Amino acid sequence: MFGGKPPEGDEETPVFVISVAAQLAGMHAQTLRTYDRQGLVSPGRTPGGGRRYSMRDIALLREVQRLSQEDGVNLAGIKRIIELENQVDALRARVAELTEELAAAYAAAEQAAAAAHASYRRDLVPLNQQTAMVVWRPKRR
Numbered sequence: 001m002f003g004g005k006p007p008e009g010d011e012e013t014p015v016f017v018i019s020v021a022a023q024l025a026g027m028h029a030q031t032l033r034t035y036d037r038q039g040l041v042s043p044g045r046t047p048g049g050g051r052r053y054s055m056r057d058i059a060l061l062r063e064v065q066r067l068s069q070e071d072g073v074n075l076a077g078i079k080r081i082i083e084l085e086n087q088v089d090a091l092r093a094r095v096a097e098l099t100e101e102l103a104a105a106y107a108a109a110e111q112a113a114a115a116a117h118a119s120y121r122r123d124l125v126p127l128n129q130q131t132a133m134v135v136w137r138p139k140r141r
Contacts, residue, residue, distance in 0.1 A: 014044030014052035019054035025061035040064055
């Protein structure tokens with residue numbers, strides 16, 4: 001087989017036909033079709049309509065099976081759990097994006113403030129390099 005990894009690409013690449021995916025997930029192919037119809041797992045499709053499963057899909061199938069068999073969660077509950085997990089993942093990604101944007105904004109603000117402060121010092125406090133001290137003594141008559 002493939003040693004548990006797709007031959008090319010990453011874990012998102014849909015490469016496994018339904019029979020191989022069913023074997024990797026430890027399920028019957030009909031169960032995979034049912035999960036697809038119910039929206040629990042959505043494999044990629046070939047131009048001819050055949051299902052192609054990725055390693056991520058296989059992991060999700062195993063999680064569905066675990067939740068169902070070990071935790072006794074029904075399929076509607078599993079679908080909701082998957083939706084919420086996907087929502088959490090999307091929110092985490094958005095928080096990471098916003099954190100990066102905020103860090104960039106802080107850096108830009110600090111840079112602008114530093115430039116402004118540097119210009120103030122030159123403009124507001126002129127420095128005369130030629131300083132001389134003159135002592136005036138009036139002449140005696």
